[in-house]
Amino acid sequence: MNELLKGKNVVVTGCLRGIGRTTMEIFAKHKANIFACAQHKDVEFEEFISKLSVDNNILIKPIYFDLSDYDAIKDGMKQIISSKVQIHGLVNIAGMVYNGLFHMTSIEKMKEVFDIDFFSQMYITQYVSKIMMKHNSGSIVNISSITGIDGNAGQLAYSAAKAALIGSTKTLSIELGASGIRVNAIAPGVILTEMTKALPEDKFNILVEKSKIPRAGSPEEVAKVLLYLISDMSVYVTGQTIRIDGGIG
Amino acid sequence: MTTIEQYDQVFIETFGIENSQLAGLAYQSIPTWDSVGHMGLVAALEDVFDIMLDTDDIIDLSSYQKGKEILSQNYDIVF
Helix, strand or coil: CCCCCCCCEEEEECCCCHHHHHHHHHHHHCCCEEEEEECCCCHHHHHHHHHHHHHHCCCEEEEECCCCCHHHHHHHHHHHHHCCCCCCEEEECCCCCCCECHHHCCHHHHHHHHHHHHHHHHHHHHHHHHHHHHHCCEEEEEECCCHHHHCCCCEHHHHHHHHHHHHHHHHHHHHHHCCCEEEEEEEECCECCCCHHHCCHHHHHHHHHCCCCCCCECHHHHHHHHHHHHCHHHCCCCCCEEEECCCCC | CCHHHHHHHHHHHHHCCCHHHCCCCECCCCCCCCHHHHHHHHHHHHHHHCCCCCHHHHHHCCEHHHHHHHHHHHCCCCC
16 A cells, blocks of 8 residues: 555654654655654754655655753744644654663663653653644554563663553543544564664573564564554554564563 | 733633633633633634643643733733
């Protein structure tokens, strides 16, 4: 199927690399106009989105902010709002991984991880969902993790923040459902990105071996599920968390 | 219609009340200004004045009078 997002305007965070960048590419091929949120300005990135935009005859507007800077997030959201277009989709991808055993993780570090992996997503969603409410339509997807469901030794702060995203996804789907807005989450397992390189090799191998499909996933495989959730293919799906993990268990 | 008339009309239409009820009107002081009604009020104010209220201001919007202060101080709406 082609052009599943034609005529839609979608906000994607974390576009600089990894799953975010791949998602942007796939959404562009399906003709979405994209507000491509990234941590910082980057020449290579701007050349990339410029080419992507021309090749697919769509609009891609870069929006720069760091998730740890709420004033910058607010400025970024105001740039989106000032465009005065309907926003059909929001994909909260940007985040951070932090590895540390429970007794080796300070409360300050936990707050930092929650700031970046949970509160900033909620802040962005507060702005974007209000635009969606005006049009009584929209699809929001939060990127959680299988560690938010299963837990993982050495990832207390990260897994707790990702679990918070799942809880908020369920509640937001209830609160926003009457406004025509769907809210779902995905929980990727081991996906080949720069972030998973932070996993120790032995842990990486154990996770891969536990999968029914014994290999790591690709960013494309995640992005295709995001495409489904943002597109009208999933208009009756909300409040769900979809695992993309090759059947780890 | 003047700015204050537009502002009053938002409250009157959103909550289905009379002009005489506006002075002293506060959040949850009438059945229609509940949490759902509050978001309706926010949407109506944003539409009429072409603004996007910040979350802090949505929370602070506790009365008819307070709303005027927020709009004038934070959104350059002149009453």
